[in-house]
Each structure stands twice: as structure tokens, then as C-alpha cells.
Amino acid sequence: MIYDYCVIGGGIVGLATARSILRRYPGASLILLEKEPAIGLHQTGRNSGVIHSGVYYQPGSLKAALCARGLVATKQYCIEHGIPFEQRGKLIVATSEEELGRLDALAERAKANGISAQLIDAAQMREREPNVAGIAALHIPSTSIVDYGHVLRSLSAEVAKLGGTVRLSSEVRHVSELPDEVWLRLADADEIRSRHLVACAGLFADRLAVASGLTIQHQIVPFRGEFFELPARLRSIVTAMVYPVPDPALPFLGIHVTPTMRGTVMLGPNAVLAFAREGYRKTDVSLRDIATYAAFPGFWRTIVAHLGSGVSEMMNSLSRRRYLAACQRYVPSLQVEDLTPARAGVRAQAVSSDGTLVHDFLFQQTPRMLHVLNAPSPAATAALPIAEMIADRLEPRRDRGAA
Ligand SMILES: Cc1cc2nc3c(=O)[nH]c(=O)nc-3n(C[C@H](O)[C@H](O)[C@H](O)COP(=O)(O)OP(=O)(O)OC[C@H]3O[C@@H](n4cnc5c(N)ncnc54)[C@H](O)[C@@H]3O)c2cc1C
Numbered sequence: 205m206i207y208d209y210c211v212i213g214g215g216i217v218g219l220a221t222a223r224s225i226l227r228r229y230p231g232a233s234l235i236l237l238e239k240e241p242a243i244g245l246h247q248t249g250r251n252s253g254v255i256h257s258g259v260y261y262q263p264g265s266l267k268a269a270l271c272a273r274g275l276v277a278t279k280q281y282c283i284e285h286g287i288p289f290e291q292r293g294k295l296i297v298a299t300s301e302e303e304l305g306r307l308d309a310l311a312e313r314a315k316a317n318g319i320s321a322q323l324i325d326a327a328q329m330r331e332r333e334p335n336v337a338g339i340a341a342l343h344i345p346s347t348s349i350v351d352y353g354h355v356l357r358s359l360s361a362e363v364a365k366l367g368g369t370v371r372l373s374s375e376v377r378h379v380s381e382l383p384d385e386v387w388l389r390l391a392d393a394d395e396i397r398s399r400h401l402v403a404c405a406g407l408f409a410d411r412l413a414v415a416s417g418l419t420i421q422h423q424i425v426p427f428r429g430e431f432f433e434l435p436a437r438l439r440s441i442v443t444a445m446v447y448p449v450p451d452p453a454l455p456f457l458g459i460h461v462t463p464t465m466r467g468t469v470m471l472g473p474n475a476v477l478a479f480a481r482e483g484y485r486k487t488d489v490s491l492r493d494i495a496t497y498a499a500f501p502g503f504w505r506t507i508v509a510h511l512g513s514g515v516s517e518m519m520n521s522l523s524r525r526r527y528l529a530a531c532q533r534y535v536p537s538l539q540v541e542d543l544t545p546a547r548a549g550v551r552a553q554a555v556s557s558d559g560t561l562v563h564d565f566l567f568q569q570t571p572r573m574l575h576v577l578n579a580p581s582p583a584a585t586a587a588l589p590i591a592e593m594i595a596d597r598l599e600p601r602r603d604r605g606a607a
Pocket of ligand 1 (some may be wrong): 212213214215216217218237238239240243244245246247248249250251252253254255256374375376377404405406407408412429473548549550551552579580581582583584585586
């Protein structure tokens with residue numbers, strides 16, 4: 205048989221895309237292929253669970269627009285599907301005079317992005333969060349938390365209800381684009397034919413793009429985000445999410461304190477170069493993955509450009525005391541014995557051949573394929589509008605039924 209649509213990847217971007225396509229084009233046949241035996245085992249199932257407001261992103265960028273829409277859409281989706289979320293709000297805390305300028309710049313950016321945010325002084329901050337120290341903060345009331353695993357299960361159920369097929373343990377190895385259809389070869393040698401393909405392969409987005417015959421100017425470099433969980437007695441140490449002022453050169457937000465929907469409080473994530481794309485433990489090494497990025501000139505350029513922060517993140521990863529010191533700057537009462545290692549995640553971060561970290565979402569489209577090439581944070585927040593945008597870009601019915 206030939207499907208109308210094939211989606212690769214059972215993370216939030218792939219499942220939301222499958223849902224949007226099926227809602228937009230009722231009656232279309234769709235198969236979603238996921239290489240793992242379950243959905244959401246990678247970025248989506250290992251993130252911080254924050255529904256971001258979109259303060260940080262360059263006005264006019266896809267991230268800024270899709271995050272702002274995603275905040276509203278995700279909450280609405282949760283309400284409609286009975287998925288709990290909590291609007292806890294967020295504080296970005298400046299702890300030095302030097303950070304005040306950057307905090308002001310973030311307040312300006314929030315304004316440019318149409319996000320309600322308020323600069324508050326140390327006393328106002330302490331009133332909100334007595335355990336947080338700093339000299340000023342930006343308060344963003346709309347930031348919320350959710351369990352993205354819950355969202356994912358709901359999306360998957362909807363895809364099935366709308367007539368789509370989610371096929372697990374189905375790794376796509378090779379894709380051939382023909383004038384009228386796309387052929388996919390799976391690891392088990394099975395073949396799938398589809399009129400249209402959308403690839404949402406996260407940490408493998410670049411490898412799959414190349415296996416589909418695309419020429420790309422970037423590569424995915426994996427950055428592990430390590431988390432610690434605080435003990436039950438510290439579950440009310442913060443009510444909101446508490447973030448440091450980020451380095452504007454980096455797409456990472458800095459180690460933050462986040463309450464979760466499980467009732468726990470997490471510290472993290474840091475951002476350490478991983479030695480495997482799915483390298484969740486420090487000891488995980490894939491020679492193939494290392495060889496791929498080591499042979500890419502952009503990787504070395506970005507390493508040189510961000511040497512200071514890269515070394516610092518690596519040291520934070522190796523020393524729990526250093527990691528703690530980063531958090532104590534704004535939550536001073538935390539102690540090293542409060543930190544229990546928790547499940548890590550790995551971010552898929554696209555790096556261009558000139559060494560720049562690709563900040564914005566990135567897509568590449570051919571007549572029959574659309575590849576999502578860079579969908580880092582806040583892509584969990586933005587997944588629903590990303591999916592709508594992808595559905596807009598697909599040409600649906602022109603040739604359905606022709607083959
Ligand atoms: C530590 C961490 C914290 C984060 N915190 C937040 C946050 O708080 N809020 C937020 O909005 N975002 C956050 N993000 C980012 C967010 O989680 C990701 O942007 C989002 O989950 C990306 O979704 P995805 O579907 O593109 O990728 P994934 O969830 O990684 O899914 C891709 C899927 O494709 C499958 N796949 C890959 N190759 C193939 C193949 N060849 N054949 C078949 N299947 C394949 C994989 O197995 C995987 O299941 C965080 C990310 C990390 C790592």
C-alpha cells in the first residue's frame with residue numbers, strides 16, 4: 205500500500221504533526237514510524253516540563269512566534285484533554301550588577317515579543333520567593349509546568365483515533381524521494397511507500413536528512429542536560445521556576461530550579477557535550493557519533509568560540525559542589541547533600557559549518573519531504589503550532605488517489 209503521509213519520529217513534534225495532518229485532511233492515510241519500542245523516550249520524555257512564555261527569543265524569529273502561540277495552544281490543549289498543568293510563573297534572577305544590564309535587555313525583549321513581564325527589586329522578589337537571593341528579577345507570570353509525557357500519550361491516542369498508525373520499533377535507515385512518492389527502507393529491511401514525508405527525528409535529524417539525499421550546512425551536536433532532584437522536605441523551597449540570567453550567546457538557559465507536576469523540585473539542566481547522541485550517562489560513548497562531529501569543522505569552531513563556558517559546564521558535570529555553587533548564587537540555602545542525581549536528557553543542537561549554534565527552528569522542504577532539522581527548546585512548548593505550520597506547508601490532496 206502507499207500512504208498519503210509518513211511521519212518519522214514519535215517525539216512531541218512528530219506526534220503533534222501527525223495529529224495536525226489527520227485533523228486537517230480527514231480520511232488521509234498516515235503512518236508514524238518510531239525507532240524505539242515506545243514513544244517519547246528521548247528529548248520529549250526527558251525535558252524540564254516547562255511551558256515557556258518566549259521571553260528569550262529574537263523578535264521576529266520562528267522561536268519567538270511559535271513559542272508565544274505554543275504557550276496558549278498547549279494550555280488550551282491541556283484544558284480540552286484533561287491534562288493537568290500549573291501556571292507557577294517564572295523569575296529570572298540577577299545576582300550581580302553586571303547581570304542587571306542583561307536583565308533589562310530581557311525585559312525589553314519580553315516587551316518586543318508581547319509577553320507580560322515585570323522587573324521587580326530584591327524586596328519584591330523575596331516577598332514572592334523567600335528562599336531566593338538576588339538583586340533584581342524579571343517576573344513572567346504566564347510560564348507554566350506540565351508533564352510532556354502526558355501530552356504525548358494524549359497526542360498518540362488522538363492520532364490512533366483519527367485513523368493514523370503509530371508503528372514502533374521501526375527505524376528508518378534510508379529514504380528515496382521519487383517524483384510521485386517517497387520510499388523508506390527500515391532497519392528490518394521492510395519498505396514503506398508514502399506520497400509525503402515529514403521527518404521529525406530529533407537527535408538524528410541531520411543523519412536522516414543526509415540519508416534522504418538532502419544537502420545540509422549543519423550538524424546535530426548532542427548536549428547532555430544533567431538534573432538533580434531535591435529531597436521531599438525541600439519541595440516548597442520555590443513556588444515559581446527560578447532561572448539565572450542566561451548567556452545571550454548560548455541557546456541554553458542556565459541551571460534552574462523547577463517544580464514538576466510530580467510534586468518534586470529539580471535542579472538543572474546543565475549543558476555538557478555528550479559523547480553519544482543518546483548518551484544519557486557520562487560513560488556512554490558512540491565512536492560513530494564522536495567521529496561524525498569531530499570530522500565537522502563547525503564543531504571545532506564552536507568549541508573554540510565557547511571554550512570558557514564549555515569547560516565550566518564540563519567541570520560542573522564532574523563536581524557536584526561546582527554544580528551546587530551555580531544554584532547557590534540564587535538559592536543560597538541549598539546544600540550538597542540535598543542533591544540526588546536524576547534522569548538526564550540530551551538536547552539536539554544544530555551547529556552550522558561556520559561554528560554558529562543555530563538558535564532558531566530550522567526546516568528544509570523538497571517537493572515530497574519536509575525535514576525538521578533543528579527543534580531544540582522550546583520545541584515542546586511550540587510543538588502544536590509547529591505542527592500546524594508543517595500541515596500548512598504540505599500540499600495535501602493534489603495527487604491523492606492518483607497512484
Ligand atoms: C534536558 C532538556 C530539557 C528541556 N526542557 C524543555 C522545556 O522545559 N520546555 C520546552 O519547551 N522544551 C524543552 N526541551 C526541548 C524539548 O524537549 C525538545 O525541543 C522537543 O522534545 C523536541 O521534540 P522532537 O519530537 O523534535 O524530538 P524527540 O522527542 O527527541 O523525538 C524524536 C524521535 O525520533 C525518533 N527517531 C530518530 N531517528 C529515527 C529514525 N531514523 N527512524 C525512526 N525514528 C527515529 C527518536 O527515537 C525519537 O523518539 C528540553 C530538552 C532537553 C533535552
